[in-house]
Amino acid sequence: MDEVQTVSLAGGEKEITVIPHGRNTRRPSTEEITVIGPESKFHVTPVSEEEHELNNRVPSRPTPELKFELDDEGDTLSNHNSITALLSSKFRDIQKRLKQYGIESPRFRKRLVSKWESLNYDVCENVLYIKEQEKYKSKKWVTLRWLSKWLVMFSIGIMTALLAATIHFVVEKLAHLKFDLIKHYFDDCAKNNCLYQPALMWMGINLVITVAGAALVTFLQPMAAGSGIPYIKSYLNGVKIPGLLTFRAFVAKTLGVVMSILGGLACGKEGPMAHSGSIIAAGLGRGRINFCNGKSISFYSAFRNDHEIRDFMAGGAASGVSSAFGAPIGGTLFSLEEAASFWNQDLTWRVFFSSMVACFATNFLISAINGDPTKLTDPGLVRFNAFKFDLKFDLIEIPVFIFMAVIGGLSGALFVVMNYKLTVFRKRYLNKNWIKIIEAGLVAMVSAAVAFGLMVGINDCTDKAPFDSHAVTAAVYCTDKKHNSLSTLFLTTPEGCLKALLHDPFESHGPVSLVAFVLIFFLLGVWTYGLSVSSGVFIPSLAIGAAWGRLVGIGVAHLMPENPNLGVNSSLIKQLDVGKFALIGAACQLGGILRTTISLTVIIVECTDDISFGLPIMIVLMISKWVGDFITTGLYDMNVEVMGIPTLPFECPPLCDDLRASDVMSHPLATFKTKEKVENIYRMLKEETFCGFPVIEDDPMAPGKGKLKGLILRNQLLVLLKKKIFCPEGQVPPRNITIKDFRDFYPVYLKVSEIDLSDEEKSYVMDLKPYYNPSPYTVEQKFSLPRVFNLFRGLGLRHLIVTDEKNMPMGMVTRKDLAKFRVGSKRGLVKIEQLKIEDK
């Protein structure tokens, strides 16, 4: 029956073997064709007679053009005729034009990395669990459990706020000291012609602090690099990220971010707060701290499973965001939108509660730092709400805002593209620890040098007092009580710079200074993001946008006639409205870089503290997202893609109705019998990397072909082997084991190499019945991919067993089997791409 055909492929002519099944009246489908070529992974599945018949009942079903493309980036398969080609062809035109100008849209690596595993969100209802649930049915336990969940959430909020306030205090004080020192040298040396002194000092301070910070992160826990938000989002999506929630990561993250900012890098402390809050939550949830020296303190173990920890972590991330931006609602949404499949109102209330506690406590602490703890006017570390006048907008300004949103989208996409190129470069060439540290130091020095150069070179003098009365202003060459206008932007933290751009008077910053600032800060931002230091990208994005938004404001002020009836009046703008344009610019730039979701929209609105003005902010955020998405993905998504983390989208990619569970499942399966020889288990764990094994009925007539009885996890088997819960055949297992024994190993389970078995023990038998999950979710092989996807995503599964009609396991669908399908487009056709799964 097999036919070898020669087919025209992207990479030249290839031979493929087409194996048609059944009658010829059927259209060929992917199930029936095995493509034999490099890296092809399709397999053959026999099609049932009934399905065959079904297909024949659709006479009008057209025979689609089959197109196979195998290219250097993985196997891609599109057997559907052209879709959304209208959009994609336009997209292609733009790409071509971009190429002409040398700006190439990136092709993200089409791969997933196999090391990323799913969380075990699904509860394993084995006999041990039911036994424990019995205990919890006493009133004492239920009340205690309920109360402790709220108490943990409360503690998460309080501790996150404490951390936020401490970091805020330390950074502000030390940064002020540093810049005050530099300013004095600056002003003295401008007179005495020794300007090289402050320049060298500045670069020296930056270098030392940044190198220390980079070393801390690089050697203690590399997971603490960057803002951590891509990791947090992936974790909430259901991916286990080893090392993310450890004490080492906490130390590296919190100390690191202080050093990064003091080291003069273009970064903020807000993104890292979400990560720090998550670590606090995980630590409190587990009730155990593992110190760096291998010791640990343990308090309680009741919540030690992925399900509970993930819920607490949602509270921690929300608290972090809430502390950072004074945005309790935005924080709650931040945590929950990624975790959509698990949203429920009870959890939402708890997350909201911790988020509110964090916001309130931060407010209290920062007010206390500022002198009066009862004032309660600073609910977050960053606020945009110090506008002197009400933020009002007029219909006539909307087109200007939309224009700005388009700019924001385009420049944001440029930011992402440049950073992507840099990331790939770093992965290839700068992958040694000492090189990473040197690079960070270099960036810090260049930041200082460039800032110095601009301040001296442009020498833009102004006599307008800056908005912040504590701001450090250097005179440099300015006289008559004037000061260098760029000094208020560079002799401060990036946050102070953002605030100055938003709130300083109209005349404070001239167009030349602003243009120079935008260019420099944009490049520094691109260079800084992805360094091996703890840093956030929120504040630099906002500052870049605020600077060019201010430019637009100045432009509008000069273009508009001085007609008070028109609503936009230049003298009015001069008085109050330039900050408004700066704010819109900041939102546009952030939207373009991060592709704000609903939660980020709410965060910015909460941060601005003005809901009427929220409407234009929402509009520009949406438009900048659309414009940016047209060119490339957002910065966080780019990060996730580069790392090959298999996050699941919210919906199944389109055009997958033809694919069946049997097409996407991994197979063959490794299965165990309900009573399995220890040797078999040990060997299987050693040889295979599977994390879950179906348990099947022991059918002596057809060995290895029994009905599905349940699912057992690798972690469970390792604990059982370690605890030696087995016995010679026919005897009763000697020891008892409770669910707490499993928890003691959470979250870092054993490795198979840590298990030592004698030859006699290997001949024993393990009874898996009390331990396996007796009701794993299953689908039949003929289920379509969208249905499989909905089930998997909706229930937050890790393993979904595919069975045949007789309830015998045929294969397993895991996260990677679903995440590898992605919509791509090529030459006017929309196609489903299959990402490669690589080991590194």
Add this chain to the structure above:
Amino acid sequence: MDEVQTVSLAGGEKEITVIPHGRNTRRPSTEEITVIGPESKFHVTPVSEEEHELNNRVPSRPTPELKFELDDEGDTLSNHNSITALLSSKFRDIQKRLKQYGIESPRFRKRLVSKWESLNYDVCENVLYIKEQEKYKSKKWVTLRWLSKWLVMFSIGIMTALLAATIHFVVEKLAHLKFDLIKHYFDDCAKNNCLYQPALMWMGINLVITVAGAALVTFLQPMAAGSGIPYIKSYLNGVKIPGLLTFRAFVAKTLGVVMSILGGLACGKEGPMAHSGSIIAAGLGRGRINFCNGKSISFYSAFRNDHEIRDFMAGGAASGVSSAFGAPIGGTLFSLEEAASFWNQDLTWRVFFSSMVACFATNFLISAINGDPTKLTDPGLVRFNAFKFDLKFDLIEIPVFIFMAVIGGLSGALFVVMNYKLTVFRKRYLNKNWIKIIEAGLVAMVSAAVAFGLMVGINDCTDKAPFDSHAVTAAVYCTDKKHNSLSTLFLTTPEGCLKALLHDPFESHGPVSLVAFVLIFFLLGVWTYGLSVSSGVFIPSLAIGAAWGRLVGIGVAHLMPENPNLGVNSSLIKQLDVGKFALIGAACQLGGILRTTISLTVIIVECTDDISFGLPIMIVLMISKWVGDFITTGLYDMNVEVMGIPTLPFECPPLCDDLRASDVMSHPLATFKTKEKVENIYRMLKEETFCGFPVIEDDPMAPGKGKLKGLILRNQLLVLLKKKIFCPEGQVPPRNITIKDFRDFYPVYLKVSEIDLSDEEKSYVMDLKPYYNPSPYTVEQKFSLPRVFNLFRGLGLRHLIVTDEKNMPMGMVTRKDLAKFRVGSKRGLVKIEQLKIEDK
């Protein structure tokens, strides 16, 4: 084996038959005991040998006390020993004390009404669907479909805003006319001693308009009564509500709410906006308007299925809320939090978009009505943002706010309890249409009479100009350019009253007026909610709260020493802070009555337009919710319970681990073979009320016992019968049918009585293969209830087939089978109650 035992039950001694299975070492479980008593519905399921063995492996598993209680309100079963008894015993104490004071906590009817069906959210992937999907794979269709979804959402936003602005304009203008008229008579007659004239006139106007409004609602579409929010929430939860989204409901709702407010009822127009927006969305989504006279206009049919309509409706409800309160984020959350299981980011963006469009268009239109369409300062119908000074709060005020929240929770619970009693009374005695209309008229007259009485009786004169310069103020007996302070509260719409309470100067309203107002408005609010008129409960709740909040503010002002260091300074309060207390009071009262969820919190914060002050609002909303929940459910939930709508909670009730799928499923099943005789189908549809039928393999050896092949819906079968898609055995069906033929019947499918079949036709055979869903979700019988629940809720299912190990259907789990389990508590024990399912 059967044993008849006499067991002590709540209603005296009863005989029950206990049928134990298997060995005696097993603890008896619900599966094994059949309670034979009145209304009991438990059934016997054989337990597999393996499960038997499993249970025996848990030696420490205690034998629980089995407790069976059958009481007058339905069968309740608690076989778990005391849980959360600590909480529930305290709850019980409070209940007892409340009883001593004559305030009894209500026992909501423990029942579900069988007429409520689920939506078909799950896509039926039959052959017809796959055929249609093929068509949509062309670029034209995909682009068109994508664009039209956004376009429909845009239109929903625009039309909702148009409606909102129109209602606003009409109500404001006419109400002003009405009250101006009354005021003139008032002022004239106070001098001429003919006050009975304005009183009678007022009552007369109210009577006529309200009776007209009530008649409209009662006769045109009773579903339009009330705010519609409980129905909308149920619909979003997945319950089909017939008549809710019809053109009749739209007319009754929109005209009705105008009449209710002009008729002087204590109600608002905000809740109804959510309902109106939903109807607009459903109409636009279906692309068809069915007019009252039976005619209809049809535009397109692509979105005619429950899945798409539900998504559009989420946009409509969000737009309605957004228009009403200027709260685009709150509106989005309102729609999506109830629909949590179906949340995905793509839909979220669309809903947010329509919500934003609605907000923006409302802003534009209302600004235009107010004279300048480019000002854009009124994003919603109701705003609390006209405070003259910044809303600041001080730590020292938090205890006062918490105290107020407790009051709000308690009085809110009282509101719900009283309204519940009234609702039950109405259901029993006031269930005729003409009585309903008379009651509405009576309430309108009493509202006028009481307002008149208070104004004349208290005669509280003030010379402070009201906040709203257009407000109608009557002098009545006041002289010296003073006016009656209550006239600013009563001679206006409830919205105007709320605004006056929030923003009027400190001296405007004296304590006596306020106390009288609170009492009267509370009682009127209770009486009005549930009348057969179109009305919202938001505004009256807020007004009651604002009034007593103002009282608290006055009290605080008088109690506090005039010490400026203390933060709360009475002279300060007099100047600016009384409105703050009014706002907090309003939030507390709303929280107590409605038990605000996250979305309502956001709505109020957005409405206040001040996020710093959002924090105390969030706190009081949470506390008032907790206090209220301790006593009774919220008003909307009470409504849902009284109507017996089977909404599903977010999580499975606790303590259900012991229940298996086989315990909760409905059985026996009505099944069809893949090729079924028309007569059988017709008879089954006529005799049974099932909405879905499993299709099984035709096994000649064991008839009626085949493997599961798929699931076919009642609606599909009715269409197939109507279109006569059958033929004599062995022939090919004569006609073709497409998925569009099914859509033409959406959403009002045929009744079986509309189908006419000859005897010859009845002997024909229908081939169900192309029509049934070939991959329905199934669970095995041993799945625990929490797992069944998660699957059902997470995927938004309507039918979940329970199979045995051989994949043969055993029973069906539907929404009511899960919704009937509810946690209750009785005599210190927490128990799982099973609600009765009744026909009416």
